[in-house]
Amino acid sequence: MKNTGDRRRTIYDVAKAAGVSISTASNALNGTGRTNAETRERVRRVAEEIGFRPNALARGLLSKRSHAIGMLTNDTYGRLTLPMAAGVSEVLVDHGVSVFLCATNNDPRLAQLHLEALLDRQVDGIIFTATRLDLEPPVQLSRLPIPVVYVFAEGPADSVTFFPDDEQGARLAVDHLKELGRSRILHITGPRDYLAARIRAQSYHDACGDGAEAMFGEWSEEWGHEAVQTVFARPGPKPDAIFCGSDEIARGVIDALRDLNVEIPTDVAVVGFDNWEVVARQTRPPLTTIDMELKELGHRAGLAILSLSKGEPVPAGITRLPCRLVVRQSCGSPLQSD
Amino acid sequence: MKNTGDRRRTIYDVAKAAGVSISTASNALNGTGRTNAETRERVRRVAEEIGFRPNALARGLLSKRSHAIGMLTNDTYGRLTLPMAAGVSEVLVDHGVSVFLCATNNDPRLAQLHLEALLDRQVDGIIFTATRLDLEPPVQLSRLPIPVVYVFAEGPADSVTFFPDDEQGARLAVDHLKELGRSRILHITGPRDYLAARIRAQSYHDACGDGAEAMFGEWSEEWGHEAVQTVFARPGPKPDAIFCGSDEIARGVIDALRDLNVEIPTDVAVVGFDNWEVVARQTRPPLTTIDMELKELGHRAGLAILSLSKGEPVPAGITRLPCRLVVRQSCGSPLQSD
């Protein structure tokens, strides 16, 4: 018999049905003020019975907190954004906070439009995500009356920012290769003007020392393919391992190696970066790679914006979340050698 | 000098600054009621100057329309959802409607939680998306007080539903192959318990007639690989074209063909399905495939939920949006033969 009517039940309905005033009803439901235990129970029972649910708009209007946040992204295909957004949404739904998704397509007009809509809706905070680190946010976010958290994107100096720990991730990959006895490790990665590519390459250099060679190119399979062909065509010693800047590159690398009849992992071990399952699972052999823990990144960003919106202090600056090594078969780990 | 204060400007501020009552201010800004042209201009100018933006919560509370909708999805990786969601968001932002993104992870508890949050927020409608067509929605959506639009998922009989036109898409692929002179066309596709796979296979059968053979398996590269090996290992005539149920399958098919030293497209032409650029662009040769126009699907779903939320009639039933043939090089079209 709950809420068979057409109209949503309000706290007036609860109050009337329980024979109390709306203030008492509100107090009873929220446990605020002073209420007789017996009354409180009755009100709550009645509310449950008639299917009362408080109107979030009215609540937000009064409290000036909408319990909603906005996510501004310029990632079109969602490979990075959606797992992260799912993480944000997952951690926030339990706190009664919902997430507006705003795709900007890198269009400043669209970004501005979305931003204004978010502010009009009194969102409690904004998470800004970019796929390209070095691109300016398409819109001015620094002097907003609400907190902003940056993920995969660098904000102003004193802002709260989350990144995967590219340095640690790269070290994880190189260390894994070294432990398996590889010594001539090559690095094939994306464009030099990506900060992530530079950091990973630096970390690789630090770990490998003198013989290290990092080849910058594109974030594409084709580039991986091409780079391998170049390396194996020139004279001199060949690498016995390749650390790739992305799973896509790794895929191109693996294909090229097979074309050259180079055995994986016997002759050359390959490590990727991303753990983009749809690629990493499908290479032959399946790809050992570095997972950036996107969902965890989303969790942390969600919790950060939640704290900030409550006025709780959150350490400013860049937080780098550790990556995780996912061992499959492209390195011939003794644990999973088949 | 616009809005330098700490507090958001309200219509009271506008009214005071313009020397009118709030009713007049409201009327002037919205063009409702009767207002002197001169007054109207002045109010608007003042509003602009002090940076007034109406509070969407207050507005929604009164009008009972929040100008927000919810998107419920169980797609984790976002390959289908995010392009679609971007389409929805893109078309709705111009109408002042924002989108809540709710990832359910196929968890009924989570779905229920999200649904209740959406209802509490008075959303004007819900778009439900699934990746698996045949799965039940994780939550009861049929008797909601707000309209629901289904995309990639079948709702109750009289609901508004959008799908890509799998039948037409498959025909597009087969016709393309036939026009190029191919006659022994094989179909390798996903599991038979996917409705989309069955429809595409049926369409393929209708177009190819007697010699047609559809092989059902997985939505994976591996399956494409395996299927090709099977076919080319057995006696009898070999296909001169393969129509694949997904780009991933096509990728496996192409790899297997190359392993067998079968020339593409000379010996065998290959068509995919999805136009998942990150795959289709990277196969060698680049893959001719069928695009499901996900963004357009999002546009249409967005417009439908918009109309429904305004009480405008929308034709019920399943609308199937045409797919598009994307010609690359895996069929050796005379137009793009290099």
Place this chain on the structure above:
DNA sequence: TGCGATTGATAAAACCTTTTAACAGCACGA
């Protein structure tokens, strides 16, 4: 001049909830 119609503006109500301040009732101690 007087009257109905029109124009422009406004006060007040409404949306639904939470919170503050006030109130009535009662027990207790002086």
Place this chain on the structure above:
DNA sequence: TCGTGCTGTTAAAAGGTTTTATCAATCGCA
């Protein structure tokens, strides 16, 4: 008997907007 303090409840205000009904002023016309 009179304050004092406590308990449980409630009226009223507040939040920011839109809408309805009302009001005052002006205009046209007899």
